[in-house]
Amino acid sequence: MKFLTISTVISVLVTFTVAAPIVLKKRGWDYSTETIKGVNIGGWLVLEPYITPSLFESFGSDPPVDEYHYTQQLGKDEASSRLQEHWSNWINETDFQYIANMGLNMVRIPIGYWAFELMDDDPYVQGQEDYLDQALGWCEKYGLKAWIDLHGAPGSQNGFDNSGIRDQINWQAYPENVQVTYDVLNQIASKYSNSTYSDVVIGIELLNEPLGSSLDLDQLKDFYSQGYDIVRDQGDIPVVIQDAFQADSYWDDTLNTDQNSSVYKVIVDHHHYQVFSTDELERDLDTHIQTVCSWGDAEGDEYHWNVCGEWSAALTDCAKWLNGASRGARYDSSYLGGDYIGSCDSLYTYDADYWTDSDVISKYRQYVEAQMDAFNHSKVSGWVFWCWKTESAVEWDFQRLAGLNIIPQPLSDRWFPNQCGY
DSSP: OOOOOOOHHHHHHHHHHHSSSSOOSSSOTTHHHHEEEEETTTTSSOOOOOSSHEEEEEEOOOOOSSSHHHHHHHOHHHHHHHHHHHHHHOOOOHHHHHHHHHHOOOOEEEGGGGGTTTTTTOOOOOOOHHHHHHHHHHHHHHHHHEEEEEETTTOOOOOOOOSSOOOOOOTTTTTHHHHHHHHHHHHHHHHTTTTTTTTTTTEEEESSSSOGGOOOHHHHHHHHHHHHHHHHHHOOOOOEETTTTOOOOTTTTTSSSTOOOOOEEEEEEEEEOOOOSSHTTTOOOHHHHHHHHHHHHHHHTTTSEEEOOOOOOOOSOOOOTTSSOOOOOOTTTTTTTOOOOOOOOOOOTTTGGGGOOOHHHHHHHHHHHHHHHTTTEEEEEEEESSSSSSOGGGGHHHHHHHTTTSSOOOOOOOOOSSSOOO
16 A cells, blocks of 8 residues: 655646546436546535635634625625635636546536526625536536536525525525526526537536425425426436435435336435434444445435435544534534544644554545445446545545545555445
């Protein structure tokens, strides 16, 4: 096993741009025969405080907690100025070249409804659509496929800061919220189904992480059905439905081809983390891996072809503001006051001593490999890591993890083969 020091990470990343060939593009995507190996472009067109904390730290001791309040506090002009700078610099063409040269074949690009349509009194600013278009052009240039992921809906579908506004779930509370979501999906489907993008876009995700436990699931099923019709009226791009954190196979009877022969190209998106409860954080590595393998086994038996659209290397919730701006971590009991599991000191920022310890590298590598294998099994047709880059959250940063030999390079390399036994 070879371990990289922090001082060599940047040079390794640069090497990727010349060491690997560019993959030639091809039309379409067959989820039954081809494997997604993707990465999320998080924290770019939808802000997340833990990915780019510096944007929020600039407000001082009382930062806004989400993009809604970020833009509200700044006002339209200043918010537009700061976000244009962020959109221009956080992600650029070189990122897409790196992504392709590291063996990945797909990106999932989160974007909020407000990029396409504003509600009355929304403080959000627009301009994201131009950057999305530019990104899809880079995908075409470097042979990458893309999902367009509607990450935030009016009123919030989950209460997470990544929906645009934190601590409220009012998406279904008002009919106009759902109608605007349909209108936005229609704009997305109309534009990105045309021939300009047909070689690149292989999925439109109707809505990211609707929180099923706080929503009317019958209404959500109706939304998925109508959203499917909106996308299908414009073309044959696959429709992606997120599992709403429901049990495996819950969606088997939704948009089922056997029940409705006119339905086709429906993909279920599962998101898997083991760090957002004390019980999960207290698991040992073997239990984490057994859990991952059980997910792959169960989801391999689902009706729909499915993809793990979000997962990470994280074994803690120690990344600064992962649980929300100005919040601590469950791991060290500084958030919600549960059992103390361990210190976050070495994980809060990019601690070089911690991230060059061979035992640490090996532990994270084993966990990553297990997930890569579990999410490529039977009807689980691949994975999309969350996320491509962060300012300091190493457990969530594909670039840094690859440089540390935690993400395999090439992606097929294994130090711990056959962990799941299938």
